[in-house]
Amino acid sequence: MSSDPGLGRFDTLERPDAEALLLSCLPVPRWVAEVADGRPYREWPALSAAADAAAAVLDDGELAMALAAHPRIGERASGPGHRAELSAREQSGVDSGDPRVADALAAGNAAYEERFDRVFIVRAAGRDASEVLAELERRLGNDDETERAETVGQLREIAVLRLREAVSSWPR
Numbered sequence: 001m002s003s004d005p006g007l008g009r010f011d012t013l014e015r016p017d018a019e020a021l022l023l024s025c026l027p028v029p030r031w032v033a034e035v036a037d038g039r040p041y042r043e044w045p046a047l048s049a050a051a052d053a054a055a056a057v058l059d060d061g062e063l064a065m066a067l068a069a070h071p072r073i074g075e076r077a078s079g080p081g082h083r084a085e086l087s088a089r090e091q092s093g094v095d096s097g098d099p100r101v102a103d104a105l106a107a108g109n110a111a112y113e114e115r116f117d118r119v120f121i122v123r124a125a126g127r128d129a130s131e132v133l134a135e136l137e138r139r140l141g142n143d144d145e146t147e148r149a150e151t152v153g154q155l156r157e158i159a160v161l162r163l164r165e166a167v168s169s170w171p172r
Contacts, residue, residue, distance in 0.1 A: 004044060006167045011040035021166055026159035027069045028062045031055050035163075044164070051163050055156040063148070066155050067119050073132055074105030101129045108136040115140060116147055123157040 010018065015036060022032040034054040041047035058066060112120040122135050139147055 004168070006169065007041060007044060007047060010047070010167045011042065022163070025051075025162040025166065026055060026155065027065055028055070028058065030062065031058075031159070044167075047167070048160055048164070051160050052156055055152070055159050058152050058155065063118075063152065063155075067121060067151075070119060070121055070158075072105075072109045072119055073122060073124060073136070074102060074109070074129075098129070101133075104133055105129075105136075108133060108140070111140060112136060116144065118151070121151055121154045121158070123154050123161065125158075125161055 010021070013021070018036045018039065019032050022035050026032070031051075031054045035047075035051050038047075038050045041050065109120055120136055120139070122132055124132055127135075139150060142150065
């Protein structure tokens with residue numbers, strides 16, 4: 001049994017319930033299956049390492065699925081696959097209520113989408129608007145291969161963060 005009650009509960013969830021939780025972290029069926037198949041984990045470092053490793057490489061279809069679950073940075077979640085409550089909490093430090101920030105994010109998102117033909121994704125949790133804007137500007141200078149790798153890395157960080165929050169939020 002796990003020393004963490006939340007992790008113990010995750011380890012013993014029925015398969016469909018574990019998959020639903022994992023899909024809310026990263027909606028990539030292969031990742032969900034790999035992480036679910038690894039149970040029981042018993043300790044957070046083992047679960048974190050497995051989740052991180054399973055998300056280390058996303059093919060183009062998986063990348064598209066994962067990105068479809070995220071709104072543009074600075075925008076409210078509006079799509080059917082967006083996790084509105086998660087995105088709002090993660091982007092809480094990015095004040096898009098400030099017109100200058102909103103304009104800069106909109107311009108940056110448009111430039112990024114024009115350059116890379118996908119939505120800009122960044123782990124926004126713990127970052128303020130200036131940090132997110134600096135990261136957006138820096139990444140606009142990447143070549144396609146470097147930026148794809150950074151995008152996958154950001155999705156991995158978000159997935160592991162969401163998984164940790166989900167598992168640790170269960171009543172003790």
